[in-house]
Amino acid sequence: MSAPDLLAFASAVAAGDIEVIDLTHTLTPEFPTIVMPPELGQCAPFRMEEVSRYDERGLGWYWNNISMGEHTGTHFDAPVHWISGKDLANNSVDTIPAANFIAPAVVVDISKQSAANADYELTVADVTAWEKQHGRIPPRSWVLLRTDWAKKSGRDYVNMREDGQHTPGPSPEVVRFLVEERDLHGLGTETIGTDAGQAFHFNPPYPAHYYMHGKGRYGLQCLTNLDLLPPTGSVIVAAPLKIRRGSGSPLRVLALVRRA
Amino acid sequence: MTKPLVRPKRKDPLKKTRVPLLPQGVRSRTALGLTAAAAEGRFRLQVCADCAAVIYPPRDACPRCLSARLPFRDVDNRGTLLAETTIRTSTDVYFRERMPWRIGTVQLDAGPSIVAHLHGDLREGERTRLQLKIDKSGQAIAMALPAEDTPNMADDPQWRELTCDPKFRRVLITDGRTAVGQALAEAVSEAGASVVFVGVADPWKPFPGEDRLRKIERVEIVALDLTDTISVNECAGEFAARVDILINTAEYVRTGGIIDRKGLTVAREELEMRYFGLTRLAQAFGPVLRARGADGVNSAAAFVNLLSVYALVNWPAYGAFSATEAACLSAAQSLRAELRQGGVKVLNAFFGPLETEWYQAVPPPKVAPSALARAVVRALQQGQEDVFVGDIAEDVRARLAVDPKALERELGS
Numbered sequence: 062m063s064a065p066d067l068l069a070f071a072s073a074v075a076a077g078d079i080e081v082i083d084l085t086h087t088l089t090p091e092f093p094t095i096v097m098p099p100e101l102g103q104c105a106p107f108r109m110e111e112v113s114r115y116d117e118r119g120l121g122w123y124w125n126n127i128s129m130g131e132h133t134g135t136h137f138d139a140p141v142h143w144i145s146g147k148d149l150a151n152n153s154v155d156t157i158p159a160a161n162f163i164a165p166a167v168v169v170d171i172s173k174q175s176a177a178n179a180d181y182e183l184t185v186a187d188v189t190a191w192e193k194q195h196g197r198i199p200p201r202s203w204v205l206l207r208t209d210w211a212k213k214s215g216r217d218y219v220n221m222r223e224d225g226q227h228t229p230g231p232s233p234e235v236v237r238f239l240v241e242e243r244d245l246h247g248l249g250t251e252t253i254g255t256d257a258g259q260a261f262h263f264n265p266p267y268p269a270h271y272y273m274h275g276k277g278r279y280g281l282q283c284l285t286n287l288d289l290l291p292p293t294g295s296v297i298v299a300a301p302l303k304i305r306r307g308s309g310s311p312l313r314v315l316a317l318v319r320r321a
Numbered sequence: 322m323t324k325p326l327v328r329p330k331r332k333d334p335l336k337k338t339r340v341p342l343l344p345q346g347v348r349s350r351t352a353l354g355l356t357a358a359a360a361e362g363r364f365r366l367q368v369c370a371d372c373a374a375v376i377y378p379p380r381d382a383c384p385r386c387l388s389a390r391l392p393f394r395d396v397d398n399r400g401t402l403l404a405e406t407t408i409r410t411s412t413d414v415y416f417r418e419r420m421p422w423r424i425g426t427v428q429l430d431a432g433p434s435i436v437a438h439l440h441g442d443l444r445e446g447e448r449t450r451l452q453l454k455i456d457k458s459g460q461a462i463a464m465a466l467p468a469e470d471t472p473n474m475a476d477d478p479q480w481r482e483l484t485c486d487p488k489f490r491r492v493l494i495t496d497g498r499t500a501v502g503q504a505l506a507e508a509v510s511e512a513g514a515s516v517v518f519v520g521v522a523d524p525w526k527p528f529p530g531e532d533r534l535r536k537i538e539r540v541e542i543v544a545l546d547l548t549d550t551i552s553v554n555e556c557a558g559e560f561a562a563r564v565d566i567l568i569n570t571a572e573y574v575r576t577g578g579i580i581d582r583k584g585l586t587v588a589r590e591e592l593e594m595r596y597f598g599l600t601r602l603a604q605a606f607g608p609v610l611r612a613r614g615a616d617g618v619n620s621a622a623a624f625v626n627l628l629s630v631y632a633l634v635n636w637p638a639y640g641a642f643s644a645t646e647a648a649c650l651s652a653a654q655s656l657r658a659e660l661r662q663g664g665v666k667v668l669n670a671f672f673g674p675l676e677t678e679w680y681q682a683v684p685p686p687k688v689a690p691s692a693l694a695r696a697v698v699r700a701l702q703q704g705q706e707d708v709f710v711g712d713i714a715e716d717v718r719a720r721l722a723v724d725p726k727a728l729e730r731e732l733g734s
C-alpha cells in the first residue's frame with residue numbers, strides 16, 4: 062500500500078467529494094444539561110459574559126468570557142469520568158493519545174423503536190441484525206446510536222417525568238458485547254448521556270459509562286445530524302480540549318463522509 | 322370621597338416620558354430617625370428620656386428640660402387637623418407638576434403639632450391618623466389620613482405618590498419556580514396588578530405548582546434565567562419598559578457553613594442565583610425603572626428584594642447561605658441609593674426560615690410563602706423600604722438593636 066496522499070485528501074474535502082458533517086449542537090445557555098438531585102453537585106450550563114463589544118470596555122474589539130461544565134453541550138467523556146476507569150493509564154482528556162481522536166464510525170438506527178418507546182434499550186440482537194445487513198463492526202469504531210432525539214427540543218428532548226428522565230440508550234448486555242466482542246472505540250448518542258434516561262435503575266447502573274470507561278473507551282453525547290451519516294464508512298474527528306486531568310470536554314465533532 | 326383610579330390607557334408613543342423630579346430632600350442627621358421609622362412603616366418621634374416630652378421637629382436637646390437623651394419611640398399617631406392649605410402654585414419643579422397639593426397642621430394628641438401632607442378625604446377640624454412616609458427623594462414626611470378608612474382610599478393621588486401600590490401596575494416576578502414566587506404572583510394579581518410577568522428558567526424542567534401558576538389571572542410566563550446574563554438582558558429588552566414593580570423571588574437555600582462545603586461549586590451556584598442574579602436584574606432593568614419613576618399612574622415604583630434575615634447576622638447552620646444573603650443586602654442598599662435618583666423605591670423584605678422543602682429540618686415557627694407574599698404586597702401598598710416578616714425576623718431585628726454580639730454568639734452555638 063502506498064503512503065496516503067494527504068494533499069489529495071485535503072483537495073477532496075475542498076471539492077466536496079468528502080463531505081464534512083457537523084455533529085455538534087451550538088453552545089447556548091438554554092441547552093439542557095444533565096440533572097442530578099438538587100442536593101448533589103450539578104454540571105454548570107454554558108454561560109457567556111461580554112468582555113467588550115466595540116465599546117468603552119474595548120473600543121475596537123468584541124470578545125466574551127465563557128464558562129461551562131466539562132459535560133455541557135455536545136461533549137466527550139474520558140474514561141476517568143467514571144469510577145470504573147479511574148485507575149487506567151491515559152484516562153483523562155489531556156493524556157489520551159491524540160490519534161484516538163480520529164476513528165471510523167458505524168451508525169445503528171433505532172429511531173423507529175425510540176419513537177415508539179422513549180425507554181427503548183438497544184439489544185445485542187439489534188446489533189447482530191445490523192451486522193447481517195452491513196457487516197461486522199470493525200474494531201476500534203465509534204458506534205453512533207441514531208435515535209433522532211436531536212430533532213426534539215425543550216421538554217421533549219429531556220423528557221423529565223416524576224420518575225426521572227425517559228430517553229433511549231443501550232442495555233447493559235449490548236455495552237459488554239460491544240466492548241468485549243467488538244472492541245468498540247466508543248459510543249456516541251444524541252441524548253444527554255451515553256446511557257438511557259432510566260439507566261440509574263439498570264444493573265450495573267449507567268452500564269455504558271461503567272463498561273466503556275472501565276475498558277478505557279470513550280463517549281460522545283448530545284450529538285446531532287446522525288441521520289445524515291451512512292451506516293458505515295464515515296470517519297469521526299472528535300478532539301476534546303486539553304484540560305489537565307479533565308474528565309471530558311465540550312468539543313466540535315465532525316464526520317467525514319465520502320459523497321455518494 | 323376619593324375618585325377611584327381608572328386603569329391607565331396604553332401610553333401614547335408620541336408623548337415624551339417625563340423625567341422623574343424629586344422633592345427637596347436634605348434633613349439633619351437627627352431627623353433621619355424619622356426616615357428610619359418611615360422605612361418600616363412605624364410612627365416614631367423623639368421622646369425625652371428625662372421629662373417624657375414628645376418632640377417635633379427633631380432636635381438635639383429637649384426644649385423643655387435641655388436633656389440630650391432623645392431617643393425615637395413609638396408614639397400615638399392620632400390627632401386633629403387644625404388647619405389646611407391648598408398650594409396652587411410653586412416654584413419647586415417637583416410640586417409644580419403635582420398642583421394642587423394640600424398640606425395642613427395636625428395637632429397630635431401626644432403633644433406636638435406637625436405640618437403634614439393631607440389625604441383627599443380629610444377635612445379641616447376632623448380627627449386624623451398621622452403616618453410617616455418616605456417621599457420620592459427618600460426623606461420622611463408626615464401624611465395625615467382620615468381617622469377611619471374611606472372607599473378607594475389608596476387611590477388618592479397624594480397618597481399614591483408615597484406608595485408603590487401594585488394596583489394597575491405591571492409586576493415582574495423573577496422566578497416562578499419557587500413556592501414564594503407563585504404565592505407572590507397570586508398576591509399581586511389579587512392586589513390589582515394589570516399584568517404579572519412571571520419568569521421561568523429552564524422551561525424543559527417541569528416544576529411543582531406550574532399548572533396553578535399558569536391559571537392565575539393576568540399571569541404571563543416569560544423566559545428568564547437569573548443565572549444567565551444573556552437571558553436577563555433579553556427579558557429586559559422585551560419587557561423592561563413595561564415593568565413598574567420588580568420582585569426578585571430568586572432563592573438558593575442550602576445548609577452548611579463555610580468549611581463544611583467541599584469546594585466552590587455550590588457557593589458559585591448560590592452567588593450566581595442570588596448576588597449575580599440581583600446584579601444582572603439591576604443592570605438590565607434598573608436604568609429603565611429609574612427613567613420611568615414619574616410615568617403617570619403606572620409609573621415605575623419599586624424593586625423588591627426578598628432577603629433572609631440572616632443577611633443581618635450569620636446563622637452558621639446555614640452559614641454560607643447567610644454570607645450570600647449579606648452580599649445581596651449590601652447590593653440592595655447600593656441599589657436603593659441608585660434608584661432613588663428616579664424616585665423608585667427598593668423594598669427589602671426580611672424573613673426567617675420558610676415553610677418550604679429547603680428548611681425541612683428546621684423546627685417552627687416558619688413563614689408560609691403566602692404570608693410572606695401578603696406582607697410584601699402590604700409593604701408595597703404602604704410604600705415601605707423595609708419589612709420584617711414573621712416572629713424570627715422580628716426577633717432577630719429586635720435583638721440586633723439591643724446586643725448584636727450576644728445574638729451572633731447564640732446563633733453560633
Ligand SMILES: [Zn+2]
Nearest residue numbers: 369372383386
Ligand atoms: Zn426633656
